[in-house]
Amino acid sequence: MKATALAHPNIALVKYWGKRDEALILPHQSSLSLTLAPMSVTTTVEFGATSSDHVEINGHTAKGSERERVLRVLEVVRAEKGGALGPARMVSRGDFPAAAGLASSAAGFAALAVAARAAAGLPEDAKAASMLARLGSGSACRSVQGGFCEWRRGEREDGTDSYAVQRFDAGHWPELRMVVAILNRDEKEVKSRDGMRHTVETSPYYPAWVKDAEAEVPRAVEVIQRKDLQALGDLSERNAWRMHATSLAAEPPLCYLHANTLGLIEHLREQRKKGMPVWFTLDAGPNPVLLTDAAHEVAAEALARACGAVDVVRCVPGGDAVLKSEHLF
């Protein structure tokens, strides 16, 4: 009744931005991401050993919506086993650098989904774990497997066809590098969950975003297949710009970019004109993630620091979420 899993975060190259179902976390469009090592979250789940549910994340007892999201995932597992598992104890720990700039929720819910299913005695099943992780946080469904994962939006109202599938494993393109440039450490003013809802509700550009992003996924798969860094870089940049454009068009506008974000992007473009293979993507925040290859990751870090990055995290393609024999309690 006890199991532990480790999962990595992911960075979207074709972003998820907007839900068609808030409760089931079903997206309006498909998305595609790369799982990132070395950062990870490890989670242990045990059913039936405590008198009430206990949720601990990075040394703190979880409360409010953070606790509710974890309990929701555990509840689905309990229901699948006919409700006979009893209360759960869950302990989770991330090894993210304090300012990694990447949300740990994707890795956290992926690790939780894999550990909870195993603790309940359910078989290892990437599709089922991906759907379970999705109920905690949408992007988490893409962290159950490594390499490049596509979250297919699905069509059904119950969400049973909305999960991530691995298109290429971590070994497909080992020279690829993602360099996270931390320009600003402050917590963002508008969380992704609220920002995407506001964009869906008020941006006149939103339907165009949905149509375009959906069409970009097969193109991304095709350029990843042939390991075309320039084509993937161009695609990642235009997808990031379009996500931010649809948010900027919301009422009131939603601007995640800071002055130094644009400064870095301008400098990156100059370096690219001089022949450096470097592109960027940008999530719902001011910190760009640079896309380059192993031969240029040191130069990409130097570029980020020259533009004011207070921290830089160099990442490589990461593997699948895995079960561990060592538990956190």
Ligand code: 2P0
């Ligand atoms: C992504 N983001 O595809 C996009 C790009 C941020 C920008 O997924 O509400 O934490 O829990 O489903 O997954 C961040 O949103 O949101 C996100 P919920 P999530 O990675």
